[in-house]
Amino acid sequence: MVLRCGAPWSLVCVLGLFTKIGALCRDAACDAVPSASSALVQRKLLVAGDASQMELREAEGNTGDCQSWCSPNPSTCTFNECKACAGCDGMPHCAGWCEHNTKDWSAKCAMWTCQDCGACNSSPSSPNGYTYVGTGYCDGGYIGGWDTADAVDIETCAQKCSSELNCKFFSLQVGATCSRYSSVAGNCTTRFRPNQYVTFGKAPARPGYVAGEPGAAWSPEHQKAIRAKLIRVFQESDAVCREANIEVPGERWSGLPTMAKFLRLAFHDCMKYADGTGGCDGCLEWKGVGGRYTRDQHGKKQLNVSDDGHHNGLRPTVEILEKIYTDPNFPPKAPGLWQSPKESGFSRADLWAFAGMVAVEHGIHLNNLACHKLDLDDAHGILSQCHPRVGEPDCEVAAPRPFHFASGRKDCVPDPTADQPYKTFKTELHPDPGANAASTLAYFKRDFGFNARETVAILGAHTLGRVHNTISLHQYTWKTRSAMLFNNGYFRNLASKEDWYYPTGSFPNGTNIRTATCRGFGNSRGERAPARWKPHAFYHLTNGGPVQWLQEKKVCPCFDPSWTRPDEGCCNDDPFSCKAGCEEYRIVLGMDETMLNSDMSLYRQFSTNDGIPAGCPGLEDWNSEAIKSDWRLRSPRIPSNDVHGDSWDSSHCPFTTIADPPGSTPMYRVVEEYADSNEKFFADFFPVLEKMLMNGYNASDLVVTPMASHACPYQDPHDWHRHYSCS
Incomplete structure (x- = not known):
């Protein structure tokens, strides 16, 4: 240059x-x-x-x-x-310049290397975060700066350099240029134009973040770079784990980091400890984390309910973030930083919170991409999602505003006996997935200060991801084939709204349905299908549980005659259709849409007995002993003593009328509001997520700013030259 x-x-x-x-x-x-x-x-x-x-x-x-x-x-x-x-x-x-030694003349002392009078005998004062290098400029690593607008004074030029992550020093000629460089100023052996330039380098990195102290504030440039790093992990988690040599315990497909796991980590980090301390502190109770359940342990009534391992499945996600936190150039194919987030003084807790917010933002981005395709672009990658609202006005969604990102969280002081600073042996309190709405609300009210509406809203985070039985003993997904799309689909399912059915299996010609199309199945009139929920006991625990609620949709059963067995004469050449009256209730075999007790009870009110739903007509005799005595009773029947009766469903339970504070909207009505409107859900979810991520802090403890908005184009993982970036 x-x-x-x-x-x-x-x-x-x-x-x-x-x-x-x-x-x-x-x-x-x-x-x-x-x-x-x-x-x-x-x-x-x-x-x-x-x-x-x-x-x-x-x-x-x-x-x-x-x-x-x-x-x-x-x-x-x-x-x-x-x-x-x-x-x-x-x-x-220098006599003429020393005579009137004002601030302006002091700057000239440095510019013109006068060193024989007053302030000219010392180097000029350095801007915050910089050290004085000397006069002249170095010719290596020039990245820009031929702009007089930034050459007003030292402070203005320093601020410009600070906004560029790869700027390591600047050379200023007042009124002419604020040249920035990516090389290290101190490495230059020859300096040019010593009489015209003064040079400052970024101060050496401090030892890094100190646990127990507030994390440093993030610049928009740091947010932009770290966002791009996270998006590469979201889209290429397997490759990134291999690049970092991160072990994925158990079944690899279920253990890899996902957007849902980043959001889950952000929540789990903000849980409080049993002694009432804690909150968002960059540490997790590590007891029970790792491979926990093998498939040969399932269905044998041999396992016991345990409080251990509620963070299970998060280890690779934590380790990926730790690599980003400590390595300025990880992952490859994404922006590098001048120094790592830890060296920059950021807390780990701030990074975990930021990652959770970016997961939601990226889920919104993917939702809108899915709204513009009628068929599969990629049957296996991140674009393999099928949106059940394609063609409807509520398919695309929009954030109500930027997230308010807070920095200044304090990491816990590491346990000296732990092998990693993010591991703690303190007991954390967590919600019980087998409990009902009253218990779930009591937990969130005590540990997060949430009311009923906020509790319903935060559980809408389940719109991302799924559960894995080798990690938690729970299985299946909240939303079939759209687990990466952030929208109100969780609430539409919970309220049994009519939507398309996405089966597994094969068409009559042998073509795999999941890899062939995103077209949904409905009734004989080609309409979206009605739905119902049934509880099902999985027989893994000694009490016959855990219990999950599985959704069935009433659809044409002609898509895979090899297992759906429609009545004779119901089907024609079109596997998506059937004759009127031939519709049947079907689960999504192997990919069921599911709810836990803590989810279903937001809408339907029932009690639980050791995790087994009770308190609704028809459930009087559906209990642990009955479930263990007869495998046919894993789903309750009507009447309860007739194993040949019709299947019982959630409509026999009343709506959940719990309201907190008293007189506010009952929980079931909040569910219906969100099911009917993405806008209402998002308007409540954004502030409640921010509140969750500030758990354990007063507002005055943190620096809160609107999260910088950046566009991050989708990158084809098959493109050798891909580079993840945001603008």
């Missing part, structure tokens, strides 16, 4: 000493100009001196080392690099 002048540029170099071009000229011809004897020198030059004495001087007959420049104006000595005459030695050459 330096002009190579050559002979034709000599005149420009002489006349441009105070211009941008002159500042960048650097070659033998240019360097010789000030002391050369030539006709070009015999011109009127703008001489730098006292601001009140700037004058035009005639450079005549300068056959020696600045002989005609030494007297009567010694202030030109420095400007013209004259060193061989008495007037240019010692105090006299």
